[in-house]
Amino acid sequence: MRSSNLPAAALALALVFLSGCSRPLDVNAPNVRGIGYVRLAEVVKAHPLYSQLSQINDDIAALRLQPIAPSLPKTGAEIAAQSKQLDRELKAAQDRATAILQSKEQTYSSREQAAIHAALVAAGEAGAGAQSARSMQTVTAQQAGEVTAQANRDFEAYQQSVIAQDQAAVTAIGHQLSVEADRKYRLRAQQLQEKESQLSLELSQRDAAERLDLRTKLSNLVLDSATRKKYQSELAALDRKESAVLDAQRVSDRRVLAAYRQRLQGETQAAIARQASAIHAQTRAKIAARRSEVGAKIASRIQGLAPQPLPSDLPAAMRAKIAQIDQMFKTKFQADAQKTITDYETTKADLDARYAALHGVTGGISGAAAAQIYQLNQQRAKLYAQIVAQVRRDAARVAAARGLKVVFVNVEAAPGGVDLTGAVKKDIESVHQ
Amino acid sequence: MNIRNKFAVLGAAAALAFAFAPAALATDLTDVGYIDQAAVGSLPQFQKANAEIAQYKAQLDQQFAAASKSAKSDADRARIAQQFQKRFLDEQRRVLGPLFARAQTAIAQVSSNKGLSVVVDKRIVIYGGQNITASVISLIQSPGPVVPPVNTPPPSEIGFVDQLQIDQVAKIKQANDVFLKFANDQKQQTETQLAKAKTPAEREQIVKTYQSTINGEQKKVLQPLVDETKRAMADIAKKKNLILVIDRSDVIYGGTDITADVQNALK
Numbered sequence: 001m002r003s004s005n006l007p008a009a010a011l012a013l014a015l016v017f018l019s020g021c022s023r024p025l026d027v028n029a030p031n032v033r034g035i036g037y038v039r040l041a042e043v044v045k046a047h048p049l050y051s052q053l054s055q056i057n058d059d060i061a062a063l064r065l066q067p068i069a070p071s072l073p074k075t076g077a078e079i080a081a082q083s084k085q086l087d088r089e090l091k092a093a094q095d096r097a098t099a100i101l102q103s104k105e106q107t108y109s110s111r112e113q114a115a116i117h118a119a120l121v122a123a124g125e126a127g128a129g130a131q132s133a134r135s136m137q138t139v140t141a142q143q144a145g146e147v148t149a150q151a152n153r154d155f156e157a158y159q160q161s162v163i164a165q166d167q168a169a170v171t172a173i174g175h176q177l178s179v180e181a182d183r184k185y186r187l188r189a190q191q192l193q194e195k196e197s198q199l200s201l202e203l204s205q206r207d208a209a210e211r212l213d214l215r216t217k218l219s220n221l222v223l224d225s226a227t228r229k230k231y232q233s234e235l236a237a238l239d240r241k242e243s244a245v246l247d248a249q250r251v252s253d254r255r256v257l258a259a260y261r262q263r264l265q266g267e268t269q270a271a272i273a274r275q276a277s278a279i280h281a282q283t284r285a286k287i288a289a290r291r292s293e294v295g296a297k298i299a300s301r302i303q304g305l306a307p308q309p310l311p312s313d314l315p316a317a318m319r320a321k322i323a324q325i326d327q328m329f330k331t332k333f334q335a336d337a338q339k340t341i342t343d344y345e346t347t348k349a350d351l352d353a354r355y356a357a358l359h360g361v362t363g364g365i366s367g368a369a370a371a372q373i374y375q376l377n378q379q380r381a382k383l384y385a386q387i388v389a390q391v392r393r394d395a396a397r398v399a400a401a402r403g404l405k406v407v408f409v410n411v412e413a414a415p416g417g418v419d420l421t422g423a424v425k426k427d428i429e430s431v432h433q
Numbered sequence: 434m435n436i437r438n439k440f441a442v443l444g445a446a447a448a449l450a451f452a453f454a455p456a457a458l459a460t461d462l463t464d465v466g467y468i469d470q471a472a473v474g475s476l477p478q479f480q481k482a483n484a485e486i487a488q489y490k491a492q493l494d495q496q497f498a499a500a501s502k503s504a505k506s507d508a509d510r511a512r513i514a515q516q517f518q519k520r521f522l523d524e525q526r527r528v529l530g531p532l533f534a535r536a537q538t539a540i541a542q543v544s545s546n547k548g549l550s551v552v553v554d555k556r557i558v559i560y561g562g563q564n565i566t567a568s569v570i571s572l573i574q575s576p577g578p579v580v581p582p583v584n585t586p587p588p589s590e591i592g593f594v595d596q597l598q599i600d601q602v603a604k605i606k607q608a609n610d611v612f613l614k615f616a617n618d619q620k621q622q623t624e625t626q627l628a629k630a631k632t633p634a635e636r637e638q639i640v641k642t643y644q645s646t647i648n649g650e651q652k653k654v655l656q657p658l659v660d661e662t663k664r665a666m667a668d669i670a671k672k673k674n675l676i677l678v679i680d681r682s683d684v685i686y687g688g689t690d691i692t693a694d695v696q697n698a699l700k
Contacts, residue, residue, distance in 0.1 A: 033590060034463060035676050038559060062640045065623055182633040392559045399560040405463040406561035408553075408677060412594055413666035416676035 027403045031416035034405030039421040046425045047387045056380045097344035112329035155294045166283040170276045181268040192253040203242045394427040466549040466563040538579045539572040545582030550589035552686035586687035595681035595692045602699045612654045665698040
C-alpha cells in the first residue's frame with residue numbers, strides 16, 4: 001500500500017502541475033486550434049525605439065505637407081533642359097508679338113498716308129505747302145514722345161518686376177536653406193538619439209540576466225536583511241553603471257550637436273550670401289540687357305512713325321481733316337496692337353507659371369525634399385525592421401512556451417485564437433526596464 | 434532502485450512530460466502555409482521581366498512628359514495620365530501575366546500536396562506555419578508546364594476580407610470622401626501658414642497642430658466605421674466558425690472569403 005502511495009502522489013503532482021499550466025490556455029480548443037496572433041501596431045508602440053519611429057513619421061509628414069508637384073520630382077538636368085525650352089518659347093512669343101506689331105504699324109501707316117493723299121487730291125490741294133508738313137511733323141514728334149514715354153514706362157515696370165523677382169528669389173532661397181539646415185540638424189539630433197537608445201538597449205540587454213537574477217533573489221521573502229541589502233545595492237550599482245555610461249554619451253552628444261548647429265549656421269549664412277550675390281548679378285544683367293533692347297526698339301519705332309512729307313500751305317480745314325485721319329488710324333492701330341499685346345501677355349503668364357512650377361517657386365516638393373523623404377523612409381524601414389525582428393523573437397518565445405502552432409500579425413478580426421499582444425508587450429517592456 | 438523509487442521517477446517524468454507537452458505540440462504541422470513572395474520575385478525570370486517593365490516605363494515617362502506639355506487644363510492632364518497608366522498596366526500584364534499564372538499554379542499544386550487550407554504572405558506569420566517557398570520555387574523552375582491540382586483547397590478556418598471592396602460600401606465611401614476633403618483643405622491651409630512662418634519652432638508647431646487636427650477628424654469620422662466593420666467581421670467569422678480574419682492582400686491561396694457577408698452586414 002505504502003509503495004503504491006508514492007507514485008500516486010507523483011501522478012497527482014503531475015496532474016496538479018498540468019492543470020496549473022493548461023487551465024488558462026487550451027491550444028487545442030476548437031476556437032484556437034494552435035493559432036495565435038499579435039496586434040503588431042500595439043506592440044510596436046510599446047517598444048523603446050518607438051519614439052524615434054514616431055519622430056521619423058512626423059518628419060516625413062512635415063516634408064509631405066508641401067504641395068505635390070504635378071509630375072514626379074525632376075533631376076537637375078531635366079530642369080535645365082525644360083528651362084531652356086521655356087526660354088525658347090518665351091523668346092519666340094516675344095519675336096512673334098514684335099513682328100506682328102511692326103507689320104501692323106506698317107500697314108496702318110501706309111493706309112493713313114494713302115487716306116491723307118486721297119483727301120488732299122479730293123480737295124485739290126495736291127500742291128499744299130510746308131506748313132502742313134510741319135504740322136504733321138509736330139504730330140509725329142508727339143507720337144515719338146508718346147512712344148518713348150510708353151517704352152520708358154514699360155522699362156520701369158520691367159525693372160520693378162525684375163527687382164521684385166530678385167527679392168522674392170533671395171527670400172525663397174534664404175527660407176529654403178534655413179529649412180534645409182533645420183532639417184539636417186534634426187536629422188543629426190535624431191541619429192544621436194537613436195544611438196543613445198541603442199546604447200540603452202544594449203546595456204539593458206547585456207545586464208538583463210544579472211538584473212533578473214538579483215530581482216529573483218530579492219523576491220525571496222525569507223532573505224535576511226544583510227543579504228537583501230547586499231542584493232539591493234548590487235542592483236542599484238548596476239543601474240548606476242548603466243546611467244553613468246548613458247549620461248556620458250548624452251553629454252558628448254550634446255557637445256557634438258552644439259558644434260554641428262554652429263557649423264550649419266555658418267554654412268547657411270555663407271550659402272545664402274553666395275546665392276543672393278549670384279541672383280543680384282543676374283538681375284543687373286537682365287536690366288542692362290533690357291535697357292539697350294528698349295533703346296534700340298524706340299529708335300526703330302520712331303523711324304517707323306515718320307510720315308510721308310506733306311505739301312506745304314494747307315488750309316485749316318485740310319489740316320484738321322489730315323489730323324482727324326491721323327487720329328483715326330492711330331486709334332485703330334492702338335486697338336489692334338493692344339490685342340497682340342494681350343495675347344503675348346497671356347502666353348507669357350502661362351510660361352512664367354510653368355517656369356515657376358519647374359523651379360519649385362510655388363512650393364512643390366523640390367528634389368532636395370524628395371531626397372530627404374527617401375532617406376527618412378529608408379531610415380524608417382530599417383528601424384521598423386529592427387523593432388519587428390525583436391517582436392518576432394519575443395512572440396516566438398511566448399508562442400512556443402504556450403504550445404501554439406502558428407502566430408499571425410496584421411489580423412483584421414479574431415473571434416478565436418489566442419491574443420499574445422499583452423504577453424509580448426510585457427516581455428519587451430521587462431527586457432528594457 | 435526499488436519499485437517505489439521507480440514509480441516515483443516515472444511519476445516525475447510524467448509530470449515533466451505533461452509540463453512540456455505544449456512545447457512538444459508546437460512542432461505539429463498545421464494546415465497554414467506561408468510563402469516568401471520576395472524570394473519568388475527575385476527569380477531570374479521575374480527579374481528579367483521587371484527590368485523589361487522598367488525600361489518600358491522609362492520610355493513611357495518621356496512620352497508622358499512630352500504629351501503633358503500639350504495639356505491645356507487639369508482635366509486634360511488627368512486624361513493623358515490615365516491613358517499612359519493604362520498603357521503601362523497593359524504592358525505589365527503582357528510581360529508578367531504568364532509568370533504570375535505559373536507561380537500561382539505552382540503554389541496551388543504544392544499547397545494541395547501538403548494539404549494546406551490557406552497560404553499567406555510570409556510577412557504576417559511571425560511563428561510556426563509551413564514555409565513552402567522552396568517547394569514552390571523548385572516547381573516554378575522545373576521544365577515543362579506546371580499542372581494545376583485536381584482538388585480545390587479544403588475549407589479553412591482562416592477567413593479574409595477584401596478591404597478595397599469594403600471601402601466601396603456607400604457609407605464608408607462617403608465617410609472616406611468627407612475625410613479626404615477635410616484633409617485636403619487642412620493641408621492647403623497649413624501650407625499657407627507654413628509659408629508665412631518665420632522660425633523652425635513656429636513651423637514645427639504648425640505641423641503638430643495639423644497632425645493633431647487630422648488625427649482628431651479621423652477618429653471622429655472614420656473610427657466609428659472602422660469599429661463597426663471590425664464588429665461585423667468578428668460576428669460573421671464567429672458564425673462561420675472561423676478563428677481569424679486577415680486582409681485579402683495577405684492571402685495567396687485558399688482561405689475563406691467573407692467579403693460579401695461583411696458588405697451586406699454594413700449596408
